């Protein structure tokens with residue numbers, strides 16, 4: 001039995017993942033505008049990853065015979081301030097998402113829904129990675145402060161971030 005309460009919460013999470021995607025795409029646009037193409041690339045990969053998170057929940061809902069309801073995606077901010085401020089916002093946002101995933105897990109336990117708990121185990125691990133990658137970049141940005149050669153070096157490094165794996169390929 002796939003409870004309506006849990007389906008509603010997963011639909012909200014699909015929306016939250018698309019908001020995350022949209023937020024990071026907006027950060028990518030801002031970083032392009034600031035002439036930091038490597039950081040913009042990193043943010044674009046982050047955007048793609050969030051779309052894959054949304055699709056992972058989307059596929060799960062359909063596999064379980066649930067009903068996906070898509071909602072309006074809130075507009076993200078357009079301006080993000082300094083490079084340090086951007087990555088601080090990424091970390092803060094990921095911490096917020098982690099709290100949401102943990103709440104969803106609590107609900108899945110309350111509802112006695114084991115398949116959802118298994119799916120959420122993957123997301124719990126993923127959030128550890130997400131917070132780590134954001135705080136690693138933030139720590140390095142803080143080390144160089146606003147020193148341009150340091151920022152450019154980090155920009156070059158972040159240009160190397162590989163594309164994420166789509167959920168369909170993972171399952172195969």
Ligand SMILES: [Fe+2]
Pocket residue numbers: 017020049050053097
């Ligand atoms: Fe996500």
Ligand SMILES: [Fe+2]
Pocket residue numbers: 020050094097130
């Ligand atoms: Fe994320």
